[in-house]
Amino acid sequence: MPAFDPALVDAAQRSAAWPFEEARKLVARIEKSGKTEVLFETGYGPSGLPHIGTFGEVARTSMVRHAFRVLTQDAIPTRLLCFSDDMDGMRKIPDGVPDRAFLEPHLHKPLTAVPNPFGGDHKSFGDHNNAMLRRFLDTFGFDYEFASATDYYRSGRFDAALIRAAECYDRIMAVMLPTLGAERQATYSPFLPISPTTGRVLYVPMKAVDARAGTITFADEDGTETTLPVTGGHVKLQWKPDFGMRWYALGVDFEMFGKDHQTNAPIYDKICEILGAPAPQHYVYELFLDEIGQKISKSKGNGLTIDQWLTYASQESLSLFMYSRPREAKKLHFDVIPRAADEYLQFLNGYERQDWKNRLGNPVWHIHGGEPPQPEVVASGEGDNAVRTQVSFGLLMNLVAVANSEDKAVLWGFLQRYAPSISPVTHPRLDALVGYAITYFRDFVKPAKNYRAADETERAAFLALDAALAALPTDASAETVQDTALDVARAIPRYQNLAAKNATPDRPGVSGEWWKAIYQVLFGEDQGPRFGSFVAIYGIPETRALIAKALAGDLVSEHAAFVQARRAG
Structure with a gap:
């Protein structure tokens, strides 16, 4: 990052641009905690091919991260972790795969244990989708670290947090059970064992949870009573407890997510706090809609893919679409592309004539990390x-x-x-x-x-x-x-x-x-x-x-x- 102009830093302290509003809250949080590094995180569920909403989460988080760096004049190191929940079981076969029958025998297995139906060098369905996500993020030049839930669970990165979850099992259940219906309460457990016989992720009740031994006991699919360690990738957590555990284990300071998570955010927070860490700062954004006003979905494949947008307009126009009004629901379909392309050029052409206050409210400053290119004059x-x-x-x-x-x-x-x-x-x-x-x-x-x-x-x-x-x-x-x-x-x-x-x-x-x-x-x-x-x-x-x-x-x-x-x- 270039040297900080005092006028820039002064304007940043008062800027009404939403990345600066979030960054100022984060500065206050870090000053209170005394942390010496700030971790930004984004989550991705590779149950379907990555879509623009996934990209948008990383783009927007990067904008807040950059605003934070300006406010702190880079005095506090930051990291952005893009976390893939690729150990989740494949609960249904997504639309758009080349051979649905090929995947049917692998339903409910972790996504990284499901064979890759697309061909190529990637061993699993999850690996293929993760690679697609990384390819697109790399195309946009994001500064990030990629993290695989499978790797973190199996390598032991989460072992201490999982032992802690076993120790806090009753308190976690006390948070979760009131959110469930009576039938689900009877079978619910925050721990999901991976069946040693079928390899599938099991949604079964626990017969015993031994925090001292770090094990769980349950009935496997064939009825056999089975005991597994909670460590080493033998189990994973249900997605709501997993959110809180991950925040606790990694020390996450900032994560944004869509409005569909908003009602669950207090659950994530409570579980993180039960385990022993403060919940991160959140930013909730509105969901994207397709051409008929329905929420876009990876499994449905509606809306636009990143490749489709880039067929018709620039990367910068897509970044502008993500920057603008993140707390308003927006239609994400082909007819929004021309306007985004032209608005980007208008903002870029106006940037050099603006003072710092207006520059920091100009989307191109955030899109280009504070260094917009010179406009191309046609005269x-x-x-x-x-x-x-x-x-x-x-x-x-x-x-x-x-x-x-x-x-x-x-x-x-x-x-x-x-x-x-x-x-x-x-x-x-x-x-x-x-x-x-x-x-x-x-x-x-x-x-x-x-x-x-x-x-x-x-x-x-x-x-x-x-x-x-x-x-x-x-x-x-x-x-x-x-x-x-x-x-x-x-x-x-x-x-x-x-x-x-x-x-x-x-x-x-x-x-x-x-x-x-x-x-x-x-x-x-x-x-x-x-x-x-x-x-x-x-x-x-x-x-x-x-x-x-x-x-x-x-x-x-x-x-x-x-x-x-x-x-x-």
């Missing part, structure tokens, strides 16, 4: 006359549509005509955005477009717009084009808005119906990029040709033919 003209243009995801998708090309070189031809000094080499983020826009347009936008013909008023308006564009120089700026389009609309009663700010009878405002007509007739959508910016890049002659195609009905007929061909397969 036409030179010197004081240069005009910067925000090349957005939406603008590029419309450029793909009207250019009728999915070739990056074709799109770069338009971009370089507008700003000759830029190239894929000088603007790699823009080059990546062009590729993302092409892919997203092909998969989601083009099939959903809905071009319509202009009505009589709109036809007259578009003819007037065409004439006004024809009177402009071909290198007219985005602002000039935007103003020209506004002037055309001001002369048409349908689009006049006298209630607009600063509107007068001689110079009325322009209603959104004008832009909606442009987007629906020319682009086949209800909304789109700033018209002036689009025309400045696409070109005035090309835009006039697009208007002519729309008025001739060609855009409607061409898209209808595309839809018909697509339906025919």
